[in-house]
Amino acid sequence: MSQYQENATIIRYEQLSEANIRLTLQSDAIAGAARPGQFVMIKTATGKDPMLRRPFSIHQTSSTGRLQILFKIIGRGTNLLAHCRIGETLSLFGPLGHGFDIHTERPACIVGGGMGIAPMLFLAKRMSRLKKDTAGDTILFGGRTQMEVEPLVRDFQQIGMRCITATDDGSYGREGFVTEIIQKLKLPQETVIYACGPEAMLKQLHIYTQVKKMECQVSVESVMACGMGACLGCNIPAHDGHYVHVCYEGPVFHAKELVWK
Ligand SMILES: Cc1cc2nc3c(=O)[nH]c(=O)nc-3n(C[C@H](O)[C@H](O)[C@H](O)COP(=O)(O)OP(=O)(O)OC[C@H]3O[C@@H](n4cnc5c(N)ncnc54)[C@H](O)[C@@H]3O)c2cc1C
Ligand code: FES
Incomplete structure (x- = not known):
């Protein structure tokens, strides 16, 4: 599956509520390759704080190469994203992860x-x-x-x-x-x-x-550093005693595969 690093231009900014924001980005390569349940890693700062990209689910895509994310402001990275404006660019990496398996013959x-x-x-x-x-x-x-x-x-x-x-x-x-x-x-x-x-x-x-x-x-969510299987930071326990990487074996799993505390 192809992944891309893309500088995506913000073309729409919607403040849905005090803390919830939806951004529409022009991101032709990632939008074209994305499947439901996959996510992107976004660099939220041009400098080093925060250093790491932040993961966001792909909210929707369009055939014209647009990609949306929907997020809640909870910390430094999401706060910076909330202060971005139309015309600015963000560095996106994706699409990442294993998405939903859609059953077309079942409700x-x-x-x-x-x-x-x-x-x-x-x-x-x-x-x-x-x-x-x-x-x-x-x-x-x-x-x-x-x-x-x-x-x-x-x-x-x-x-x-x-x-x-x-x-x-x-x-x-x-x-x-x-x-x-x-x-x-x-x-x-x-x-x-x-x-x-x-x-x-x-x-x-x-x-x-x-x-x-x-x-x-x-x-499921997990704290992620790399988003591509290199850091082991996103591991969570699976029912068979092994650990799974949320970033590339997930984020979508069959619920029965995981350990529920
Ligand atoms: C695969 C995946 C998809 C995601 N999709 C979305 C999405 O579509 N929309 C959205 O709003 N968020 C999503 N998240 C969560 C999002 O990545 C975090 O909210 C974001 O990284 C926080 O960054 P920050 O710098 O603002 O917060 P930080 O400053 O890094 O953290 C602020 C506080 O939030 C806590 N925190 C950070 N990340 C998480 C997390 N994943 N779960 C619970 N607590 C956390 C920290 O421990 C800290 O207490 C997703 C996470 C994953 C793993
Ligand atoms: S986030 Fe680095 S291995 Fe999953």
Whole structure:
């Protein structure tokens, strides 16, 4: 699989809420090669602080070479990104990692929690292009409050799958965690769950799908230094006693492959 280092120009800047920002970049090579669930490593500073690139899921791509990331400001690197402006360039490296395996003949339930919603737009769009029929597919996404969820609803509704939203405080969509809501959906057993979100959410989905004997693919996070298998920094334990690299064996794994604490 080809990877590229590309200086990508910022062509759109959207402040979706106080802390959540979406950047659109012109990144022809990476956008052209990317698959849902893959990520890019971005250099957030021109100087040495921070020295390391930061990983971000590919939120969506276009046939015209555009690539979007959706991120939350949490520290130095994301703060610097938030201060970038249209016309500036960022150094991107990617696409990286193993993405989602899309089953075109089985119903899907795409679950995103918090910033875990970021890779799911790309996944849902690609899925709707590959599948003959998405009538049995569901997108379920939630966040803490309305501000985290509402700005993304239109993008997901346009895909044509059933779209269910939830917030922890009930300020938008259904009240509660997506892990509670999924239990009420009565999904057929052959449904494949594709999920990204906080570890506690993924663990609950793993337990739910084990009980129901359903397939569950999860995109997980880990602290990353290189993003390409060279530093061992992203290792996490797998169920067979071995460790796996999140950066190139993941970030998407079958939930049953991992150890859930
Ligand atoms: C494969 C992958 C895809 C990702 N996709 C996205 C995305 O689409 N959108 C998005 O907003 N974020 C995403 N992240 C997380 C993102 O990489 C981190 O938020 C970012 O690196 C933080 O950089 P910073 O310099 O702002 O924070 P730092 O200054 O490096 O850290 C600030 C604080 O956040 C903690 N922290 C740093 N990274 C993480 C992490 N991965 N998980 C939990 N806590 C962390 C640190 O321990 C520290 O306490 C992804 C991470 C991975 C591994
Ligand atoms: S981040 Fe370096 S090996 Fe995965």
